[in-house]
Amino acid sequence: MAYLHNAWYVAALSTEVGGEALFNRKILGLSMLLYRRGDGTPVALRDRCPHRFVPLHMGKRVGDDVVCPYHGLRFDCTGKCVESPHGDGHIPRAAVVQAFPAVERHGFIWVWPGDASKADPADVPDYSLLDEGHANSKGWAYLHMKANYEILVDNVMDLSHVDHVHGPLLNTAGKLSPQIPKVIEDGKHVSVRWEWHQDPPMGFFSPFLPTPGAGAEHHVEVVWTAPGTMLLTVGAVQGSKDPADGLLSWDHHLMTPESEASTHYFFATRRNWLVEDAELNRMKLDGTVAAFSTEDKPIIEAAQEEMGTTDLWSLKPVLLSSDPAPVRARRVLSQLIETEGAQRRG
Ligand code: FES
Ligand SMILES: [Fe+2]
Incomplete structure (x- = not known):
């Protein structure tokens, strides 16, 4: 199935993603994790740990970061692994979670599943x-x-x-x-x-x-x-x-x-x-x-x-x-x- 990827899609009602919660929704066949930074702005990450692919929404928040519930890798809201409790703490280069541009407009959280360099919030439909x-x-x-x-x-x-x-x-x-x-x-x-x-x-x-x-x-x-x-x-x-x-x-x-x-x-x-x-x-x-x-x-x-x-x-x-x-x-x-x-x- 071909989707248009370079477009803004509504991922959630603003009210569905609240406080400290980790929210999961599948969009265009991809599981996404949605949550809010401490300042309320939305984050969208692939809802999958790159180690053994556990959905990250099952993990927990530490500040603006998310900790995988399985072996404890910690990711920041850009998807970068910032902490590993394993061995000497070395972080493998591939320990990255895909991040998607996300904005909040008109009572919805919108995400951009395509090429992030092309995402412009001005292209969210004017509602x-x-x-x-x-x-x-x-x-x-x-x-x-x-x-x-x-x-x-x-x-x-x-x-x-x-x-x-x-x-x-x-x-x-x-x-x-x-x-x-x-x-x-x-x-x-x-x-x-x-x-x-x-x-x-x-x-x-x-x-x-x-x-x-x-x-x-x-x-x-x-x-x-x-x-x-x-x-x-x-x-x-x-x-x-x-x-x-x-x-x-x-x-x-x-x-x-x-x-x-x-x-x-x-x-x-x-x-x-x-x-x-x-x-x-x-x-x-x-x-x-x-x-x-x-x-x-x-x-x-x-x-x-x-x-x-x-x-x-x-x-x-x-x-x-x-x-x-x-x-x-x-x-x-x-x-x-x-x-x-x-x-x-x-
Ligand atoms: S599956 Fe996430 S740290 Fe192992
Ligand atoms: Fe109808």
């Missing part, structure tokens, strides 16, 4: 909407999916499934499937937009509109950034042509491959109404995440299992009028992977 707004207007969540990450990107880039898959909270009443949505490709980004009238409105918005339950203009715009992150702006408005006058939710879907056939699905959301309401915030996040886990997840995991491969094109899928956005994103990504491979081969 700064999550840095602003009232704390009770925002939420973050994590889901695990037994499916290839590109299949999960397809799911978000082709929102016509919302007509069919989703229950009352998210359902779009058959309004998306007949449309041929507008797709724009721009470098590492592909965006797609739908607009529709829905009466009664999406369950998600209906009780909070000026006239609850009455028809409203809806829109959703999805912006995909390679390799697998998407920002959705979803809105409903009554009595105005301008979506900015209405209710807006900014939903971030960030896919990180765990392996070829499994994905870490990170989600973060912010809304522009009743922003101080903590109870609504919890209900909105829990309701949305429950819809992903009980409505999207069973269908996508079953499809992945039935496919028996992660190579979609090898199965010659039928294409529909809603497919241009996911297909463009796939093309951009495979082009980036090909270019990276060609550069590596020199």
Whole structure:
């Protein structure tokens, strides 16, 4: 499986890596150890001691260093072995753990699995909407999916499934499937937009509109950034042509491959109404995440299992009028992977 290696991937929610803890997560097939230095900044190392390959997250912290639980080699946060209790204390040259660039942005810890010299924190996608707004207007969540990450990107880039898959909270009443949505490709980004009238409105918005339950203009715009992150702006408005006058939710879907056939699905959301309401915030996040886990997840995991491969094109899928956005994103990504491979081969 070819991944894009020179890219920032979300490795964890900021809240998953706490205090002194040693946290493990497999990303692009590699076990990574994540933790925080004393000053809070994140560290990402290969979660494997170079002596007998014990996962280092089973060891212990000594200051900003990690001590292997098996024979006691001690590594600093750059992966360099700084102490051996063996013999005269000589440290073999090969006693090094691979370190990965890591940064914290927008409530996530991002890692760069590729060539460290190319890692630039300025290339982390700009999800700064999550840095602003009232704390009770925002939420973050994590889901695990037994499916290839590109299949999960397809799911978000082709929102016509919302007509069919989703229950009352998210359902779009058959309004998306007949449309041929507008797709724009721009470098590492592909965006797609739908607009529709829905009466009664999406369950998600209906009780909070000026006239609850009455028809409203809806829109959703999805912006995909390679390799697998998407920002959705979803809105409903009554009595105005301008979506900015209405209710807006900014939903971030960030896919990180765990392996070829499994994905870490990170989600973060912010809304522009009743922003101080903590109870609504919890209900909105829990309701949305429950819809992903009980409505999207069973269908996508079953499809992945039935496919028996992660190579979609090898199965010659039928294409529909809603497919241009996911297909463009796939093309951009495979082009980036090909270019990276060609550069590596020199
Ligand atoms: S396996 Fe880590 S020191 Fe031996
Ligand atoms: Fe869905």
